[in-house]
Amino acid sequence: MTKRKPLSTIVAEGLAERIRSGAIALGAQLPTEADLCREYDVSRTVIREAVARLRSGGLIVPQQGRGMFVSEAPVPRNFSIPDEALKTLPETIALLELRLSVEVEAAGLCAERRTDCEAKTIRALMEGIDARHDDPTAVQIHYDYDFHLAVAKAAGNAFILGFLDYLRPIIVPRFQLRHIVAPELKDAYYARIHTEHEHIVDAIERGNGPAARDAMRRHLANSLERVRALALASGIAQSDVRQTLGAETPFAELMRSLTMK
Known part of the structure; x- marks a missing residue:
């Protein structure tokens, strides 16, 4: 039996795909937690876990007092640094x-x-x-x-x-x-x-x-x-x-x- 993905993973992958496709533009602010909760029909905890995953991957960056924004140059998924x-x-x-x-x-x-x-x-x-x-x-x-x-x-x-x-x-x-x-x-x-x-x-x-x-x-x-x-x-x-x-x-x-x- 295939193990079902956690909800936070599903949300994170969905948002990542929207960023990479340009549906959410580089430099744009991410929708609020409340908006994402309604859109994906999940709890705030799920959204926070998904956002943390995107942040750790370099796709989004925080701006103090303003919220989360799409990185203007997201870090490639596969990169190698000496x-x-x-x-x-x-x-x-x-x-x-x-x-x-x-x-x-x-x-x-x-x-x-x-x-x-x-x-x-x-x-x-x-x-x-x-x-x-x-x-x-x-x-x-x-x-x-x-x-x-x-x-x-x-x-x-x-x-x-x-x-x-x-x-x-x-x-x-x-x-x-x-x-x-x-x-x-x-x-x-x-x-x-x-x-x-x-x-x-x-x-x-x-x-x-x-x-x-x-x-x-x-x-x-x-x-x-x-x-x-x-x-x-x-x-x-x-x-x-x-x-x-x-x-x-x-x-x-x-x-x-x-x-x-």
Whole structure:
């Protein structure tokens, strides 16, 4: 006799199929618990178990105070990450949090200080990077770092540019795009990133500092959520994600030099 699937599994598989088919769009909010209870005619406990399963698989991510949202780049169901790379996930998340604090202000300063020539250079670089839809197995997650450096350069603060340039060899060669993007979602992912870039560049061209800061914050926050989803799907505990950078990392050398000054 075939064993019947648990109700939570049936609900989770149904929602997962709706996400993969596009019936529930990338970035869209999941229906409320009450709505899902009515739709599937099950209890709240069943819905919570189903949602927990989707979250552990990287298909959905929480947004504090707002609810559950479909991940903009759901983690592929079958992925393999080398052990040495997997160990760097907490550091990668910490570095993205650091980038948020620096690059948001850099984007605002860029919008307020850039020359017309610099604005044209930034747009041309962005369009060139976003026109490529490389195979996710042959490109790094942070393939757009040159764009971010161009924004920092036009911010007119040599320390910001120098700091982000220092981070480049630490940040960029960490994970391939395939680790967070399923092949069938590649084009949708590149389109999403281009939209985020476009909002940043548009604000820079208009000289609108607050809008540029908001656009850069959304772009990097989305990147952070994608990597957090990867960590969750890889079984890395939240306490591990929050760990400090190890003393053996190259970044620790910079931290030591700063504290001694």
